[in-house]
Amino acid sequence: MALINENYLKLQAGYLFPEIGRRVSEFIAANPDKKVIKMGIGDVTQPLVPSVLKAFHEGVDEQGTAASFKGYGPEQGYAFLRETIADNSFAGLGISADDIFISDGSKCDTGNIQEIFGASNKIAICDPVYPVYADTTVMTGKTGVCQSNGYYDGIIYMPCNKENGFTPELPTETPDLIFLCYPNNPTGTVASKEELKKWVDYAIKNKAIILFDAAYEAFITDKDIPHSIYEIEGARKVAIEFRSFSKTAGFTGTRCAFTVIPKELMAYDSKGNTHAVRNLWNRRHSTKFNGVSYPVQKAAAATFTKEGKKEVQDIINYYLDNAKIMKQSLSEIGYEVFGGVNSPYVWAKTKNNMSSWDFFDKVLNEANVVGTPGSGFGPSGEGYFRFSAFADRENVIEAMERVKNLK
Numbered sequence: 001m002a003l004i005n006e007n008y009l010k011l012q013a014g015y016l017f018p019e020i021g022r023r024v025s026e027f028i029a030a031n032p033d034k035k036v037i038k039m040g041i042g043d044v045t046q047p048l049v050p051s052v053l054k055a056f057h058e059g060v061d062e063q064g065t066a067a068s069f070k071g072y073g074p075e076q077g078y079a080f081l082r083e084t085i086a087d088n089s090f091a092g093l094g095i096s097a098d099d100i101f102i103s104d105g106s107k108c109d110t111g112n113i114q115e116i117f118g119a120s121n122k123i124a125i126c127d128p129v130y131p132v133y134a135d136t137t138v139m140t141g142k143t144g145v146c147q148s149n150g151y152y153d154g155i156i157y158m159p160c161n162k163e164n165g166f167t168p169e170l171p172t173e174t175p176d177l178i179f180l181c182y183p184n185n186p187t188g189t190v191a192s193k194e195e196l197k198k199w200v201d202y203a204i205k206n207k208a209i210i211l212f213d214a215a216y217e218a219f220i221t222d223k224d225i226p227h228s229i230y231e232i233e234g235a236r237k238v239a240i241e242f243r244s245f246s247k248t249a250g251f252t253g254t255r256c257a258f259t260v261i262p263k264e265l266m267a268y269d270s271k272g273n274t275h276a277v278r279n280l281w282n283r284r285h286s287t288k289f290n291g292v293s294y295p296v297q298k299a300a301a302a303t304f305t306k307e308g309k310k311e312v313q314d315i316i317n318y319y320l321d322n323a324k325i326m327k328q329s330l331s332e333i334g335y336e337v338f339g340g341v342n343s344p345y346v347w348a349k350t351k352n353n354m355s356s357w358d359f360f361d362k363v364l365n366e367a368n369v370v371g372t373p374g375s376g377f378g379p380s381g382e383g384y385f386r387f388s389a390f391a392d393r394e395n396v397i398e399a400m401e402r403v404k405n406l407k
């Protein structure tokens with residue numbers, strides 16, 4: 001008799017974004033004449049930049065001749081990409097190419113990383129939070145059931161609200177693994193050096209590991225905000241960092257990301273012996289993953305060339321300008337708005353204490369605009385709504401105009 005992993009039975013409903021997709025498809029089917037503007041899931045709209053496209057084509061062409069054809073690549077990624085990342089993204093931070101693992105996405109990596117840590121680990125997550133962290137904690141058997149307040153037994157939740165500036169306090173119960181995401185999805189909050197130092201010191205003191213999701217670091221424009229947790233002294237001993245080309249360079253459909261696990265980072269077995277986390281991840285990666293395709297890695301490396309950097313930055317600026325327009329428009333019509341600076345996400349309080357899903361339905365039905373209900377990211381997101389700045393400029397302007405006209 002085949003038995004299922006019963007942890008899956010603890011999961012609440014479907015994953016957030018497919019549920020939104022389902023509601024939107026239903027609306028479009030019933031209203032085929034309406035132009036729906038999507039600002040829900042953070043999916044990019046601007047095409048790959050010329051340098052990336054050129055390298056991508058070259059990579060494909062190389063696969064077409066015997067002399068340059070490549071079969072399986074290294075599971076960890078080609079050296080040319082890992083070295084380029086180490087030199088460009090982590091210069092002076094003590095990260096080397098062999099600490100870097102190329103993958104097909106940070107969503108997969110932030111979920112899969114849980115597998116190398118024991119089921120008895122206590123996980124701390126922010127609330128609201130990118131749903132992958134909580135759902136994969138459940139899938140890997142580290143929780144009990146979900147309570148009526150939306151919290152799973154066994155997870156340490158760190159509420160992030162207006163009162164604490166959407167910045168989590170240190171938890172009262174000590175976690176073993178701590179998920180942090182900066183710039184934050186969904187609230188758009190950023191963390192100062194002091195804030196990150198607080199977490200690094202806490203992790204060192206408690207022999208905990210920080211799982212630092214930096215998928216949106218490219219949107220940081222403020223020079224005092226750290227792009228990497230490794231800018232904080234001691235972080236290499238306690239932090240794993242996840243980065244992605246998805247939002248940075250328009251790779252949501254092309255797929256390329258990377259995870260950094262410094263050699264110094266140790267975890268413990270039940271006898272208290274230390275083990276290099278990097279080696280466990282390397283073992284997992286080599287067993288379960290066959291690498292990202294060569295043309296995609298070539299394309300990713302092109303984002304670090306002189307022209308590539310400039311072209312990619314222009315696109316980031318375009319999305320940041322969208323965020324600015326959205327933040328300003330929503331503020332002008334009386335919404336309380338957070339994020340949207342150093343971040344592609346604008347986090348707005350609904351009016352008249354409307355619930356997040358009621359607001360979602362109202363905005364969809366009356367303005368034909370799709371956003372993401374804050375409560376989908378956790379109970380503390382109730383009463384909030386997230387708008388993504390990854391739309392076309394003209395759609396952003398039109399969407400804001402339509403939201404302005406909501407009754």
Ligand code: MLT
Pocket residue numbers: 040041042043107130185
């Ligand atoms: C989001 O909208 O939160 C993200 O696009 C989802 C993701 O990156 O998987």
